[in-house]
Amino acid sequence: MFVKLWMTSNVLTVTSVQPIIEVEQIMRENRVRRVPVVDGGKLVGIISREDLFRAMPSIFDPSISPETLDHAGRIEAASVMTPAPVTVEPATPLEHAALLMRSHKFGALPVVKGTELVGIITETNIFDAFLEVLGARKSGARIEMKIAHAPATFYTMLQVFKKNAMTILGITVYPDFSEEHQLVTVKVQGENIEQLIDALWEAGLQINRLNKEGSASGEEP
Missing domain, CATH: 3.30.70.260 (ACT domain)
Incomplete structure (x- = not known):
């Protein structure tokens, strides 16, 4: 089996200049744990919820002023994203994608043709394929x-x-x-x-x- 059969094609993306407060809202509203960062149709990075948690101070911390929270929220996605992420192609064997995810401890991999993002393969996609193969x-x-x-x-x-x-x-x-x-x-x-x-x-x-x-x-x- 190949990645193209199991990947998610309609991928939610953000740009590198979007404030991370917007990125967090997009991820929360769409219930996703990561989003690729795309500029001009080219994949330039990926952001996970963990990246955002590390970059944004907690609203429950009484020592953090509203001004600090506002400033943190205005940080651009480029500052917290993982640049040049590991990728796979649509014709990549699914087991190779799974090995990459396992060895790097990734929850997902962007799927590209050249530099163009065409999909994303996630842990959930891999589990679905596993269930299908086992009947x-x-x-x-x-x-x-x-x-x-x-x-x-x-x-x-x-x-x-x-x-x-x-x-x-x-x-x-x-x-x-x-x-x-x-x-x-x-x-x-x-x-x-x-x-x-x-x-x-x-x-x-x-x-x-x-x-x-x-x-x-x-x-x-």
Whole structure:
């Protein structure tokens, strides 16, 4: 999957010369935690709520005068933004974007074509993609199997699902489960799950756990 399939395209932005009091109001009213800073169609930075909290004194601090609060609110976005932020492109693999966000502890990444902002990919977008891949929003049986690393074993597994007329809703692979096995989890829909389980065992595939419509059974790994 690629970033372009999951990013938010209609991105709220501010300019580098906007007072941060305006930026804070925009973010609060639109319930967003960060906004890209764009000048003349070019991405120049990004501002988070944390950036604003650090720059603006608390209105509950009795030692802060109204004049100081007013002055702080007039600071331009350019003074508190993160300049030249890390970005991704629409064709960037989603897992690469997730790795960048994880390694840098970012909650979002601007998506650009050249210097033009075309979207933003957030933690929420990543979670949505994760849920979709796992078939979390659809009912079905989830089958966890330990299978050999040989490519032929994976092909055999898929053939069993095909012969039993099963619809695959989601599939995940944990290749480093052990030296001998990879852990494969498949979520399926079909008429006869019991028949499918028998066929998988007959094909030499070791079923580790079965979860059908929320009721779990099977061996622990």
